[in-house]
Amino acid sequence: MSRRAVIEAVGHAVPAKVYTNEELAREKGIDTSDEWIVQRTGIKERHICTGDEGCHSLAIEAGREALRRSGLQPSDIEMVIVGTVSGDYIWPSTACFVQDALGIKNAGAFDVSAACAGFIYSLANATALIETGVIEHALVIGVDALSKQVDWTDRSTCILFGDAAAAVVVSAVEGGDRGVIKTVMLSDGSGAPFITNDAGGTKYPPNCVAPEGIKYGIQMKGNEVYRFAIKAMGDACEKVLLEAGINASEVDLFVPHQANLRIIDAAAERFKFPSEKVFVNVHKYGNTSGGSIPLALYEAVETGRLKPGMLVLTVGFGAGLVWGANLIRW
Numbered sequence: 001m002s003r004r005a006v007i008e009a010v011g012h013a014v015p016a017k018v019y020t021n022e023e024l025a026r027e028k029g030i031d032t033s034d035e036w037i038v039q040r041t042g043i044k045e046r047h048i049c050t051g052d053e054g055c056h057s058l059a060i061e062a063g064r065e066a067l068r069r070s071g072l073q074p075s076d077i078e079m080v081i082v083g084t085v086s087g088d089y090i091w092p093s094t095a096c097f098v099q100d101a102l103g104i105k106n107a108g109a110f111d112v113s114a115a116c117a118g119f120i121y122s123l124a125n126a127t128a129l130i131e132t133g134v135i136e137h138a139l140v141i142g143v144d145a146l147s148k149q150v151d152w153t154d155r156s157t158c159i160l161f162g163d164a165a166a167a168v169v170v171s172a173v174e175g176g177d178r179g180v181i182k183t184v185m186l187s188d189g190s191g192a193p194f195i196t197n198d199a200g201g202t203k204y205p206p207n208c209v210a211p212e213g214i215k216y217g218i219q220m221k222g223n224e225v226y227r228f229a230i231k232a233m234g235d236a237c238e239k240v241l242l243e244a245g246i247n248a249s250e251v252d253l254f255v256p257h258q259a260n261l262r263i264i265d266a267a268a269e270r271f272k273f274p275s276e277k278v279f280v281n282v283h284k285y286g287n288t289s290g291g292s293i294p295l296a297l298y299e300a301v302e303t304g305r306l307k308p309g310m311l312v313l314t315v316g317f318g319a320g321l322v323w324g325a326n327l328i329r330w
């Protein structure tokens with residue numbers, strides 16, 4: 001294909017407030033320890049929204065940075081796509097708030113609900129719109145503020161999540177080998193009960209008397225998700241590499257969803273990626289859901305580990321269940 005969707009700029013936003021494992025345990029009254037969290041997850045600290053900060057403010061800040069760095073004008077952007085499951089409001093979409101705040105006047109805007117795979121799915125949407133000639137430039141954001149949805153009395157889940165956004169500007173480029181090469185997106189709705197937020201939707205609206213056991217906040221069957229994640233990450237990578245006709249040894253940088261260091265290590269091991277080819281920042285941010293993969297891409301660029309021309313493999317999984325991978329010539 002001669003018309004490619006190329007990531008031309010990145011941006012990010014994380015809340016200023018950082019909680020180490022000890023601080024989080026102390027402040028929220030959680031019966032846990034730094035040792036347990038580090039051993040089981042690799043997480044040492046996370047950024048958490050305070051005051052008026054939230055999904056929208058993070059998305060807007062990340063989008064603004066990516067747009068500024070792209071050198072484009074707001075009027076050049078024709079689509080705003082936001083991968084999130086924690087918008088400030090159930091509707092309208094977070095994308096519409098970003099579009100308005102950044103003065104992007106000539107664009108469509110929509111959210112993609114694919115939890116921690118939100119950025120994979122959002123980038124795939126932008127790529128398809130660009131490759132088929134519908135648009136020239138898209139602003140794609142992955143963002144979540146799940147600290148606002150966790151149940152602080154559930155120590156097995158509340159310690160996992162942090163808040164963050166990151167954004168990319170994707171542009172049509174004719175010719176050359178840079179751009180999104182291949183994407184796979186997969187789902188299995190029978191696994192929906194593994195990660196849920198039961199209340200607050202139209203089945204159990206906020207003002208209803210919900211049945212016993214139904215409550216607002218993230219509920220997760222950690223062990224089931226763990227088993228699913230190990231297999232899903234590997235399978236999605238294998239599929240995208242196979243479909244692209246590319247060998248794992250050709251990948252320059254592996255950028256997996258940052259949920260748990262043990263899950264990342266297992267995926268890296270399956271493809272024999274040496275540690276210098278695996279990008280990890282879960283220790284600093286925890287699981288930032290939709291923000292996770294683009295934030296890792298942002299930091300990889302900033303630290304000089306990701307440069308134009310490199311072959312990047314991203315992979316994510318999350319509530320749905322959904323999973324997928326993008327193979328990108330950066």
Ligand code: UT7
Binds near residue numbers: 032041155221223260
């Ligand atoms: O983006 C998708 C999001 N989800 C994920 O990626 C989650 C995937 N799952 C995981 O990462 C892991 O399952 C967890 C980190 C959530 C849990 O680790 P685990 O090794 O599966 O632990 P476990 O749930 O089997 O619990 C082991 C023990 C239990 O105690 P007992 O019953 O053995 O006495 C838990 O009560 O650890 C206890 N425990 C804790 N202890 C201290 C659970 N949470 C904590 C905690 N601090 N925060």
